[in-house]
Amino acid sequence: MEERTVTHGTFVIERSYAVAPERVFAAFADPAKKRRWFAGGEGSEMEEFEMDFRVGGSERTMRRMGPQTPFPGVALTNDSYYEDIVPNRRVVFAYTMSLGDRRVSASMATVEFVRTEKGTDLIFTDQGAYFEAGDGPKMREGGWSKLLEGLAKELARP
Amino acid sequence: MSGRARSRHQAAPSRRVNIDRVFHALGDPTRRAIVERLSERPLSVSSLAQPLAITLAAVVQHLQILELSGLVHSEKVGRVRTCRIEAAGLSAAEQWISERRAIWERRFDRLGDLLAEPDEK
Numbered sequence: 001m002e003e004r005t006v007t008h009g010t011f012v013i014e015r016s017y018a019v020a021p022e023r024v025f026a027a028f029a030d031p032a033k034k035r036r037w038f039a040g041g042e043g044s045e046m047e048e049f050e051m052d053f054r055v056g057g058s059e060r061t062m063r064r065m066g067p068q069t070p071f072p073g074v075a076l077t078n079d080s081y082y083e084d085i086v087p088n089r090r091v092v093f094a095y096t097m098s099l100g101d102r103r104v105s106a107s108m109a110t111v112e113f114v115r116t117e118k119g120t121d122l123i124f125t126d127q128g129a130y131f132e133a134g135d136g137p138k139m140r141e142g143g144w145s146k147l148l149e150g151l152a153k154e155l156a157r158p
Numbered sequence: 159m160s161g162r163a164r165s166r167h168q169a170a171p172s173r174r175v176n177i178d179r180v181f182h183a184l185g186d187p188t189r190r191a192i193v194e195r196l197s198e199r200p201l202s203v204s205s206l207a208q209p210l211a212i213t214l215a216a217v218v219q220h221l222q223i224l225e226l227s228g229l230v231h232s233e234k235v236g237r238v239r240t241c242r243i244e245a246a247g248l249s250a251a252e253q254w255i256s257e258r259r260a261i262w263e264r265r266f267d268r269l270g271d272l273l274a275e276p277d278e279k
Contacts, residue, residue, distance in 0.1 A: 037268035
């Protein structure tokens with residue numbers, strides 16, 4: 001039997017945007033806007049995007065991993081359920097990510113919009129359970145260089 | 159590590175500390191250069207220092223941070239300290255977490271681009 005383990009991880013991302021919380025919130029609430037920032041890029045082809053922005057509503061995006069990823073051609077599915085929505089204040093959702101037919105993680109995500117003099121501070125908190133399944137060695141093999149490359153880009157910013 | 163991103167949670171401390179340390183360790187271009195070179199082959203501290211335009215003492219400091227994060231392992235044999243990549247530094251699950259964070263960082267970059275456009279109303 002293959003060994004399965006769970007690792008818990010939490011990360012927080014804070015950003016400041018020079019627009020009012022109403023506009024930042026709208027970018028989460030309006031499917032056309034959300035699609036533009038949420039699901040673009042990432043070296044993969046988007047095949048599905050559906051969202052029902054209300055408490056109890058769900059959202060689903062499915063992308064096909066591109067040739068530069070460790071799993072070319074494999075479907076990456078993101079399923080979310082909206083748990084709490086307070087207009088212009090916060091959005092809370094639970095989401096899972098699956099690679100092919102295998103669940104990779106389940107997370108609780110909280111987005112808070114804080115009105116400031118300059119606009120909005122966005123605080124994103126992601127509390128996740130990550131399931132290490134049989135792809136561990138492959139992730140290690142394909143992931144190292146990709147991870148370093150990605151981190152370098154992300155962390156090199158001032 | 160980016161100033162706008164910080165952690166403030168207590169769950170699973172040992173794992174989380176490790177991830178935070180890894181982020182911190184890789185948040186420096188010199189340390190990333192060291193990791194990249196070591197991922198090719200093990201090197202002595204002095205040969206690591208050679209192409210880098212910094213002092214040996216500075217390299218040793220960077221190596222200490224990398225060792226604390228679990229990314230690099232060093233061993234002294236005689237008078238030579240040899241460094242190598244520690245494959246166990248990041249488990250697959252930890253790679254997923256790091257990658258997940260990077261995905262959200264990129265999303266919020268794109269959100270910023272979208273919000274910088276004039277509001278169509």
